[in-house]
């Protein structure tokens with residue numbers, strides 16, 4: 001369709017050197033071609049031109065002092081992409097690879113993911129090229145305080161509510177929240193992922209991994225199967241991976257691989273969750289140490305040939321980072337009989353990998369749907385903060401499960417309605433897009 005092609009060309013011209021952003025825009029716009037064709041009102045209102053342009057981008061200097069007394073400078077940013085259906089919502093990523101193109105890709109994805117959650121949240125994302133790895137707690141605190149000193153001008157409980165992402169867990173959220181409270185003299189739900197004693201929600205820590213498992217369970221249910229008895233290969237060993245392992249084991253499946261950026265382990269007996277949590281959440285150590293302690297496990301360095309996707313499995317869950325599972329990995333997984341793939345990380349499968357899975361009729365839940373449990377539970381945290389009360393673990397977990405089931409239904413129904421049954425990539429993009437686009441049309445030219 002000429003309209004979509006023209007917008008894609010224009011986005012490419014106006015955002016040079018941002019391949020990850022271009023990758024997600026291309027995927028979404030390709031999926032919604034039939035929707036735009038059926039609804040000329042979207043073209044009349046220039047929805048595609050507007051939805052691909054962030055409402056606001058803030059970029060700022062973050063100066064801080066290391067333990068040696070030396071001044072360090074990092075770059076902070078927040079992309080406030082779309083607030084048509086609610087306050088901007090999306091995580092903060094602290095990783096040396098962060099630059100504007102990564103944050104824009106994540107912010108753009110977030111618009112549609114948040115729309116799918118059924119909760120009123122717009123899309124945003126932020127971060128910095130600061131690397132918390134190898135830094136002392138005091139260094140991380142000084143960095144977080146400096147970062148929030150600027151960010152606090154641009155966020156607020158009714159404006160923009162950041163959360164964690166890669167490199168930002170409970171420790172970092174705590175330091176940033178403390179600084180916000182101090183500077184603004186207010187106690188509000190301005191960040192999610194807070195500690196349970198100071199406004200956090202039960203299940204937020206577990207939410208992304210649990211939600212991912214719930215949606216994979218839903219896909220399997222459609223073909224009369226379940227997670228029980230299935231072997232699972234996954235990457236990552238951070239927040240998403242850890243709680244996906246927990247939920248899979250609770251449902252009777254067995255996770256046999258995890259990884260970090262240095263290497264990966266294969267434990268044919270099943271990942272020892274308590275040991276993994278101690279290693280990653282408490283000691284902040286490398287995954288290599290798992291194999292040094294657990295006799296049933298083997299370790300291999302990253303890039304040394306095989307990877308987690310060469311281990312035969314029924315379910316694959318890429319839970320580390322973008323573009324970590326390529327076309328060749330997908331072919332290996334398919335050859336080994338994979339039945340279902342759930343994207344725990346954001347855009348972890350390359351376009352070639354996604355195509356291979358769809359072609360082979362592997363059940364495939366894209367990140368926008370599969371990892372939406374994290375932001376959905378952040379939405380539940382915002383709700384509890386506004387009411388100044390908190391729900392039990394069971395109540396919150398039941399709400400999360402209900403949301404994941406609803407997301408799967410939306411993806412399935414949208415895919416069917418637009419002529420591509422079983423294609424949940426298209427389904428997620430279409431369902432998320434229609435909700436936001438309709439809100440934009442209704443609200444006029446803003």
Ligand code: NDP
Nearest residue numbers: 166167208236237238239240260261320321345346371374
């Ligand atoms: P964590 O920082 O807790 O863990 C990230 C994991 O991925 C670590 O094991 C890390 O290894 C590995 N990793 C990160 N970058 C790379 C890389 N470039 N190459 C190889 N491995 C890498 O992050 P999360 O678990 O929170 O996030 C993982 C993914 O899930 C991200 O894509 C994030 O955007 C997405 N996500 C997270 C949500 C959440 O609620 N936390 C919600 C929705 C999506 P190492 O320690 O060596 O860096």
